[in-house]
Amino acid sequence: MNTNKNKTLIEIGNNIRSLRLSRNLSQEQLAFEVGLHRTYIGAVERGEKNITILNLIKIKNALNVSMSQIYIEREE
Amino acid sequence: MNTNKNKTLIEIGNNIRSLRLSRNLSQEQLAFEVGLHRTYIGAVERGEKNITILNLIKIKNALNVSMSQIYIEREE
DNA sequence: ATGTAGACTCAAGTCGACC
């Protein structure tokens, strides 16, 4: 559907995925803790969705990490 | 409309506002640089809108600050 | 220069199903 995958979103998604995996959580478990849908978490991890800040904060809290571990700023 | 103003969104909005002001930018100028609408920037500053991560990144870049200056994490 | 309001569009986010 969305071939229009943004680089930043892909990075964020990859970070969420590896953090989730390192916690031994399934997408379903993370979705449940965060109160989002399982298919949506999947889409975010694949960088297909431009997540809102409040939901991103919920995810980072569920993963018990700081924002800088999910969104890594580069010098520009 | 939205009496349901979230504390985190209000904080983010306040931070954006004071950062914008310290740059001597109007909402209109910031909106133009970021490619968002002036009325929307206003709503974000008032904490009325749950902005998406990509737009938040655009704003922080336009203000030339790091994410941690806009979204301040508290220990929990 | 900003707040608010209303009407609008389209993407965020839900949900159930199947592979």
Place this chain on the structure above:
DNA sequence: TGGTCGACTTGAGTCTACA
């Protein structure tokens, strides 16, 4: 367990206008 699809609802984001 995770990807994808389709139909759906809600809310992000636009735009014009007026105070």
